[in-house]
Amino acid sequence: MTLDRRLFLGSALALGLPFSRAALAQSGTQGGPIVAPIRLDDRRITIEARLNGKGPFSFVIDTGAQLNAVRQGVADQVGLRKARDVRLNGGLSFPLYSVDELLLGGVVRQADAAMAGLPGARLSGDGLLAAGLLTTFDSELDLDRGQWRVWPSGSPDRTGFTRLDSSLREPDLPYLSRRIFAEITFNGAGLKPLLDTGSPNMLTLDHTVGRRLGLWSDTQPYVPVRTSGIGGDAQSLARLVRGKAIQVGPAGYEAPLIVVRPPDAQGPDAILGLPLLRTLDLSVDRAERAVWVRRNSQAPKVRTYGGSGLWLEAQGGGVTVAEVGTGSPAAKAGVRVGDVVEGLDFRTAIARLNAPFGETLALSLRRGGQAIPVSFVLADYL
Structure with missing residues (x-):
């Protein structure tokens, strides 16, 4: 079983709120917003975080998550104190760390914050901040200006929204x-x-x-x-x-x-x-x-995909066709699930599948002891 954001939804820990009302009340001006810088790139929205005065670290704003988390390597680097180990359904466990002081964007300060420790492979940043970043108070993500704005009291002008x-x-x-x-x-x-x-x-x-x-x-x-x-x-x-x-x-x-x-x-x-x-x-x-x-003025991120329609897997030292997408060039060329790709190791085969649209892909397949050569043009077929 892998450790991912969905599994954390089953854990009743007070990790969902990245800051307290007291922290915001002390930081904000009467009726006005607290403004912290954020950054948008192709894969994530991030905010600078300092843990116990160390950092800065890049934390991902993840509104799909309900719990805050920190990369295990960062927890070790900062020397966070482990409060306890927490066990989820199915026997999976992870450490729960106590952060004496969490500073977000240089303006929002939280004392005695709690964070789950995650392996680095499960995080795209140094940590993540859950949906409570937006849903605890009236707040905004302004991606053109690169700002997270929070109103401890009062509310924003939503003209244009x-x-x-x-x-x-x-x-x-x-x-x-x-x-x-x-x-x-x-x-x-x-x-x-x-x-x-x-x-x-x-x-x-x-x-x-x-x-x-x-x-x-x-x-x-x-x-x-x-x-x-x-x-x-x-x-x-x-x-x-x-x-x-x-x-x-x-x-x-x-x-x-x-x-x-x-x-x-x-x-x-x-x-x-x-x-x-x-x-x-x-x-x-x-x-x-x-x-x-x-x-806003940002453009949608257009997803790319391989133009073969094949999903390959490494099996028994060889490369096997695990799935063939309907309507794909590979399907039209007669490639079937279970065909074995000959003459290519797994890494080389994957590189061939990810060649640009318009290139011709020639494969030597083996099916039930019979050699079957196929050739097709990689295409934007969806």
């Missing part, structure tokens, strides 16, 4: 962060996804939702992919498919590439991720438990 049919959903267990869910339209159907700045996909759908919308079928073209983040520990492969349109308030997105999870993956019915959320400034109204959005 559009209120979504939304909610700050209560956690299943106490002391975890409320998370944001908001109504969108996808392919003409109404959905209410989790707004997750930690998700690498524009939109992720649960398997049952994907089937209901006709996106998981024998005829729907797809690229086999491995999911990550919430629900990303499934053994089966997900499917990358092309949708018609996504509408979020006043903002529309044509022909998006979205992910449908396999049957054995768990998670919310739908997740709206950073490739789309980067185009929206978010304003949270805590009293109304609602979110407002404003289209």
Whole structure:
């Protein structure tokens, strides 16, 4: 079992709120916001954090998470005091650290903060800050200005923002962060996804939702992919498919590439991720438990994919075809699941699959003792 953000949702720890009311009340001006710098790049939104005066460290703002966490290497570097070990369902355990002083963006100070220690492979930064960063107070993420703004008292001027049919959903267990869910339209159907700045996909759908919308079928073209983040520990492969349109308030997105999870993956019915959320400034109204959005100048992050439609696995010292996407160049060339790729090691084979669109890929396959040469052109087939 892997250690990921979804597993932490089952732990009743008071880690969801990255700061206290007292900390903000002391930092803010009467009626005005506290303003901290944030940074947006292709994969994440980050804020500078100092732990016990050491740093700065780069912490990811992850609105899909309900618990704060720190990279194990950072915890060791700072010398954080371990409060105890916590065991999750299934026997998995992790350390719970006490941070005497957490300073965010140089302006928000929190005493006696708690953070879960995570292996470095599970984090894209030095740590993560959960949804409570936005949902504890009236707050905003302004990605054009690179600012996180918090109102300890009063509320922001939301001129230019559009209120979504939304909610700050209560956690299943106490002391975890409320998370944001908001109504969108996808392919003409109404959905209410989790707004997750930690998700690498524009939109992720649960398997049952994907089937209901006709996106998981024998005829729907797809690229086999491995999911990550919430629900990303499934053994089966997900499917990358092309949708018609996504509408979020006043903002529309044509022909998006979205992910449908396999049957054995768990998670919310739908997740709206950073490739789309980067185009929206978010304003949270805590009293109304609602979110407002404003289209900013950022462009959506367009996902790339290999143009073969193949998923290969290393098995028994060889390379085997594990899945062939419907409608793909490989499928049209007659490649089948179980075919063995000859003459290439796994790393070389993967590099060939990821060549640019338009290049011809020639493979020597073996099927049931018979050698089968195939050749096809890598293409943008979705």
